[in-house]
Amino acid sequence: MNILESFRVAIDSLLANKMRSILTMLGMIIGVSAVILLVSIGSGVQADISGQIMGLGSNITMVMPGKIEMQPGGGHSGGPMGMTNKLELEHVEDIKNGAQHVKYVLPTISGVASVKYGNLSRTADLMGTTPEYPIARNSSVEKGRFFAETDVEGLKRVCTIGQTVAEDFFGFRDPIGEKITISGRKFTVIGVMSKKGAGGMGIDMDNQVFIPVTVAQRILGTKNVSLILVQAERQEDMDLAIKETERVLSKKLEENDFTILAQDELLATFQSMMGTLTLMLGGIAGISLLVGGIGIMNIMLVSVTERTREIGIRKAVGARTFDILSQFVIEAITLSVVGGVLGIIFGAVGSVVLGQFLPSSITFWSIVLAFLFSFAVGIFFGVYPAFKASKLDPIEALRYE
Amino acid sequence: MINLMLIETKDLKKIYKIEDIEVPALGGVSFSIKSGESVSIMGTSGSGKSTLMHLIGCLDKPTSGNVKIEGQDTINLNENELAVLRNKKIGFVFQSFNLLPRATAIANVELPMVYSGIGLKERTKKAKEMLEAVGLGDRLYHRPTQLSGGQQQRVAIARALVNEPAIILADEPTGNLDSKAGAEVMAILQKLHSEGRTVILVTHELYVAEHAQRIIQILDGKIVADRAVSNRKKAKEILAKIDEKEENNEHS
Numbered sequence: 001m002n003i004l005e006s007f008r009v010a011i012d013s014l015l016a017n018k019m020r021s022i023l024t025m026l027g028m029i030i031g032v033s034a035v036i037l038l039v040s041i042g043s044g045v046q047a048d049i050s051g052q053i054m055g056l057g058s059n060i061t062m063v064m065p066g067k068i069e070m071q072p073g074g075g076h077s078g079g080p081m082g083m084t085n086k087l088e089l090e091h092v093e094d095i096k097n098g099a100q101h102v103k104y105v106l107p108t109i110s111g112v113a114s115v116k117y118g119n120l121s122r123t124a125d126l127m128g129t130t131p132e133y134p135i136a137r138n139s140s141v142e143k144g145r146f147f148a149e150t151d152v153e154g155l156k157r158v159c160t161i162g163q164t165v166a167e168d169f170f171g172f173r174d175p176i177g178e179k180i181t182i183s184g185r186k187f188t189v190i191g192v193m194s195k196k197g198a199g200g201m202g203i204d205m206d207n208q209v210f211i212p213v214t215v216a217q218r219i220l221g222t223k224n225v226s227l228i229l230v231q232a233e234r235q236e237d238m239d240l241a242i243k244e245t246e247r248v249l250s251k252k253l254e255e256n257d258f259t260i261l262a263q264d265e266l267l268a269t270f271q272s273m274m275g276t277l278t279l280m281l282g283g284i285a286g287i288s289l290l291v292g293g294i295g296i297m298n299i300m301l302v303s304v305t306e307r308t309r310e311i312g313i314r315k316a317v318g319a320r321t322f323d324i325l326s327q328f329v330i331e332a333i334t335l336s337v338v339g340g341v342l343g344i345i346f347g348a349v350g351s352v353v354l355g356q357f358l359p360s361s362i363t364f365w366s367i368v369l370a371f372l373f374s375f376a377v378g379i380f381f382g383v384y385p386a387f388k389a390s391k392l393d394p395i396e397a398l399r400y401e
Numbered sequence: 402m403i404n405l406m407l408i409e410t411k412d413l414k415k416i417y418k419i420e421d422i423e424v425p426a427l428g429g430v431s432f433s434i435k436s437g438e439s440v441s442i443m444g445t446s447g448s449g450k451s452t453l454m455h456l457i458g459c460l461d462k463p464t465s466g467n468v469k470i471e472g473q474d475t476i477n478l479n480e481n482e483l484a485v486l487r488n489k490k491i492g493f494v495f496q497s498f499n500l501l502p503r504a505t506a507i508a509n510v511e512l513p514m515v516y517s518g519i520g521l522k523e524r525t526k527k528a529k530e531m532l533e534a535v536g537l538g539d540r541l542y543h544r545p546t547q548l549s550g551g552q553q554q555r556v557a558i559a560r561a562l563v564n565e566p567a568i569i570l571a572d573e574p575t576g577n578l579d580s581k582a583g584a585e586v587m588a589i590l591q592k593l594h595s596e597g598r599t600v601i602l603v604t605h606e607l608y609v610a611e612h613a614q615r616i617i618q619i620l621d622g623k624i625v626a627d628r629a630v631s632n633r634k635k636a637k638e639i640l641a642k643i644d645e646k647e648e649n650n651e652h653s
Contacts, residue, residue: 009515012503016503309499312499313499314512318489320484321480321484322481
């Protein structure tokens, strides 16, 4: 008997027990679609956040206060919490003067501030920085201007606002020259940033207010900066720029006072972390595949017992051991693969639907893996019942009632 | 040797082991059956006739002794080689028909050809011919449950014939049938014999056994008699009588 015959026989007997076949397949369907769905979400989130990190620019690094230990394999211990921030504006100047491969150095102070205009009020992300910010961060001013060096030096209460803030407060009116209140102090709006759109995780990148870093320090009552962004001329110069920055800062600061965070390092850490998480999600879903497989084995065992007489008849008219074995293995594989394919379809549709609410991307490897796994489950859990069937004694089998 | 024996058994012994207790079923049986013969193996239940049938039918292996089919030893054949032998040389007809319950008549008849590797088209054609030959040309796509006992047994006979085996081995073929359906089945088997086939009947009833030319009688695992049948029963005549009676009953 060839494989095609085995298929015909297998499909016939599966159709003869439709309800049972469908319920058995349900285990595989749920298992496979769960794997695809969870892996899609995992890799979707990973791609999304990676994109955000990359969005900083590949030639940018961050100097953070305190010591942060990056560990291979993901995660970090310690952190800036509870440490004294020793980064100051003078260090920014030092880097500017002392590191030749660094193009821009941006001190930033970020926080959340309540912003008011007339009787309108909202919460916005406050960013105290220097005039190079739009150029370095690839954003542009749509209307008016960004603040200048003179504004920083003169501690001028001026601000450039993001699109969301502008629309919320002024609608279609020109905001330039208007006065808004930021953390209880009056500021003059001198410009509006171009739209940046929503970042990942629903963060509105346009809900921002930019003010001179010196003014921000005054408002917050600090002489520190919360982060220094260092941008190299080109990506290739990044390593040199980092080394120079480190050398310059080490002159005035202790080793524990700052951490230079390279983006690729951050990305690698994050990706390996997310990779592990995705794998874990896939693994949990994989367990349901295993359960589905056991369901198939169970049904196949029942089926073999039920069809003992059929096996006896087949053997009496000339079925060899292999004929019976292949008939039942193919039956099990058909169950698991049809279940697997349906699971892939449901999983893919589910990922697309879920993609409306969550970052999710269907990964090719999860589909291939799920398919191969369901095939393997069919073989693995089908062989034992099929072997049992093929070893039946024809006389005993014919007598079976 | 020109007059080759179709079946030759030599000192055939079979001992079943049930929980360390040896139960002898056959205690040294030797006989030969020529090609084209019609033989009944007769014995009461427990006489060992079923065991003998299983051994001749290559469904089981003897504890000692040998069965030769067309001069070929079967003692050294493995499970798969025996399956091929059954497929090619032996056509089984069972008391309980043993048709696949979910398959149509034609699919049941096709079954032996599935395992001898005959293509779908030829299979269907041949199965159809066989069913027509046993008078079931209008029942090709009926399932066993939609057929009467006699019809089911005729499907089984068509299945037994489809690979043109050397031996038709019928185990109590009329055991589950009424006298008319039984006579019909016996008529088909006698017709097959008259066409030159070797038909072996296994039965406990002398009446059935006397449809053959020769009776081998088994008792307690041994041959107690091997004789020719003097006044052989003719199923066709019996059938005619039954029909006549039915007609009379209807008229009266």
